[in-house]
Amino acid sequence: MINISEVIETNKMIEKENLDVRTITMGISLLDCADGNLDRLCQNIYYKITKYARDLVRTGEDISKEFGIPIVNKRISITPISLVGGTACQKPEDYVKIAKTLDKAAQELGINFLGGYSAIVSKGMTKSDELLIRSIPQAMAETNFICSSVNVGSTKTGINMDAVRLMGEIVKETAERTKDKQSLGCAKLVVLCNAPDDNPFMAGAFHGVSEADAIINVGVSGPGVVKYALEQIRDANFEVLCETIKKTAFKITRVGQLVAQEASARLGVPFGIIDLSLAPTPAIDDTVADTLQEIGLEHAGAPGTTAALALLNDQVKKGGVMASSYVGGLSGAFIPVSEDQGMIDAVDCGCLTIEKLEAMTCVCSVGLDMIAIPGDTPATTISGIIADEAAIGMVNQKTTAVRIIPAIGMKVGDNVEFGGLLGHAPIMPVNTFDCSRFVNRQGRIPAPIHSFKN
Amino acid sequence: MNKTIITVVGKDTVGIIAKVCTYLADNNVNILDISQTIVQEYFNMMMIVDMSTLKKPFEVAAQELNQIGEQMGVQVKCQREEIFDKMHRI
Numbered sequence: 001m002i003n004i005s006e007v008i009e010t011n012k013m014i015e016k017e018n019l020d021v022r023t024i025t026m027g028i029s030l031l032d033c034a035d036g037n038l039d040r041l042c043q044n045i046y047y048k049i050t051k052y053a054r055d056l057v058r059t060g061e062d063i064s065k066e067f068g069i070p071i072v073n074k075r076i077s078i079t080p081i082s083l084v085g086g087t088a089c090q091k092p093e094d095y096v097k098i099a100k101t102l103d104k105a106a107q108e109l110g111i112n113f114l115g116g117y118s119a120i121v122s123k124g125m126t127k128s129d130e131l132l133i134r135s136i137p138q139a140m141a142e143t144n145f146i147c148s149s150v151n152v153g154s155t156k157t158g159i160n161m162d163a164v165r166l167m168g169e170i171v172k173e174t175a176e177r178t179k180d181k182q183s184l185g186c187a188k189l190v191v192l193c194n195a196p197d198d199n200p201f202m203a204g205a206f207h208g209v210s211e212a213d214a215i216i217n218v219g220v221s222g223p224g225v226v227k228y229a230l231e232q233i234r235d236a237n238f239e240v241l242c243e244t245i246k247k248t249a250f251k252i253t254r255v256g257q258l259v260a261q262e263a264s265a266r267l268g269v270p271f272g273i274i275d276l277s278l279a280p281t282p283a284i285d286d287t288v289a290d291t292l293q294e295i296g297l298e299h300a301g302a303p304g305t306t307a308a309l310a311l312l313n314d315q316v317k318k319g320g321v322m323a324s325s326y327v328g329g330l331s332g333a334f335i336p337v338s339e340d341q342g343m344i345d346a347v348d349c350g351c352l353t354i355e356k357l358e359a360m361t362c363v364c365s366v367g368l369d370m371i372a373i374p375g376d377t378p379a380t381t382i383s384g385i386i387a388d389e390a391a392i393g394m395v396n397q398k399t400t401a402v403r404i405i406p407a408i409g410m411k412v413g414d415n416v417e418f419g420g421l422l423g424h425a426p427i428m429p430v431n432t433f434d435c436s437r438f439v440n441r442q443g444r445i446p447a448p449i450h451s452f453k454n
Numbered sequence: 455m456n457k458t459i460i461t462v463v464g465k466d467t468v469g470i471i472a473k474v475c476t477y478l479a480d481n482n483v484n485i486l487d488i489s490q491t492i493v494q495e496y497f498n499m500m501m502i503v504d505m506s507t508l509k510k511p512f513e514v515a516a517q518e519l520n521q522i523g524e525q526m527g528v529q530v531k532c533q534r535e536e537i538f539d540k541m542h543r544i
Binding site: 001002003004005006007008009010011062065066067068069251254255257258 | 487491502534538542
């Protein structure tokens with residue numbers, strides 16, 4: 001039987017160390033909503049989403065109350081909308097109409113975000129994909145709950161540089177369109193390489209074509225819990241350090257597994273995966289950067305950061321894998337700048353640069369995340385940054401992403417404030433040397449040699 | 455059986471256990487196990503109870519227990535056992 005010290009330990013994790021379930025995300029396939037008529041398509045989409053996810057928020061709240069564990073977000077991911085809107089949408093504005101329908105459904109259901117305003121263009125773009133991508137700036141400006149993602153490369157296909165070039169412009173335009181809200185639109189837009197089909201985390205969540213009609217995916221959190229556990233074994237050797245992270249990750253993940261199974265049973269929707277990511281929030285002590293500090297760095301970004309992060313990421317996976325029957329999504333440590341107070345501090349004191357963050361993305365999920373850069377950064381430079389990240393993902397057979405915010409009208413030294421879970425971010429300097437001749441080449445980068453495994 | 459863990463944390467005072475137990479008896483809830491300890495001068499009590507005979511919704515009982523705790527200046531939490539079981543048992 002459970003003893004009192006175990007009960008105290010669990011409740012301390014929840015109350016003092018910010019243990020929570022970050023998200024219950026319901027994936028819903030919209031493939032059967034497709035229709036040549038735009039109004040009927042929108043109707044089908046609205047009807048299916050509101051029918052399937054009717055009880056999602058209430059179920060999340062019930063589970064939260066019964067088990068005494070906060071469930072921070074309830075979200076929905078949908079089939080990449082470029083696959084659904086192809087025949088009905090003739091111009092970007094048609095896609096915006098779908099975005100507004102999705103926004104209305106999200107509001108009606110009371111969910112936090114809806115992801116899947118997306119296109120998968122890792123090798124080439126269809127007309128439909130391109131229309132959707134060109135509609136993103138307006139869609140981000142005129143909706144509140146919609147998240148957008150574009151997959152521009154994969155290990156199997158190489159990198160679609162035409163899409164990379166276009167996304168540099170789209171990110172800039174999205175920033176411009178939402179400049180009265182500190183370019184917030186870019187915080188809901190991510191460019192991916194090797195995007196997984198079952199990711200529950202925003203902004204990159206979508207319900208891939210390999211998935212069933214509906215599915216429940218759960219993302220756990222808990223960098224604060226890992227940090228606290230490491231404080232208890234300060235200066236221990238690497239074996240003890242790694243074992244401690246592993247055991248803690250196991251415990252965190254078990255809570256996610258329990259919540260996922262409960263949600264799945266109560267909603268009558270199959271359980272998909274647990275995403276093992278350590279996801280920070282702007283709350284004090286809920287940061288991955290502080291965990292790196294506890295491992296022994298003065299600040300995130302100091303020499304040794306990449307190694308410490310590699311270790312942390314690997315141990316989280318090793319502990320988490322045994323705790324869950326199915327693991328998927330992004331599964332690693334997130335290093336978003338604006339959402340992690342420790343990262344913000346590291347940038348403010350000059351320890352952490354974009355280049356070091358890029359190195360860190362080689363060993364963890366997911367990429368250059370929630371980084372604010374000067375608003376006058378050229379689109380080609382943003383494309384260059386996207387291409388670099390996509391190359392890391394392609395060659396290392398991992399997911400990488402860029403969620404970067406060129407904050408219009410702001411320069412290095414300024415701060416952008418997004419509020420809530422998105423936090424705030426100091427504007428970081430970007431290498432100002434030009435890459436436009438590289439980015440402006442047409443076509444795609446071929447798949448790497450190690451992708452030919454047949 | 456619907457096992458639930460009730461925890462009481464706060465400054466020790468007269469009648470904490472009595473009040474909680476009275477509430478449980480009034481609501482037809484059987485107590486399976488009680489243990490208590492003092493951690494850093496704070497009173498910690500844990501009860502394992504069976505809620506399957508409870509006559510009202512779980513969340514109502516949880517809220518009422520919480521209110522009883524507030525009156526005595528302690529925190530009373532009511533959680534289903536699985537969260538502890540999953541975390542600490544393979």
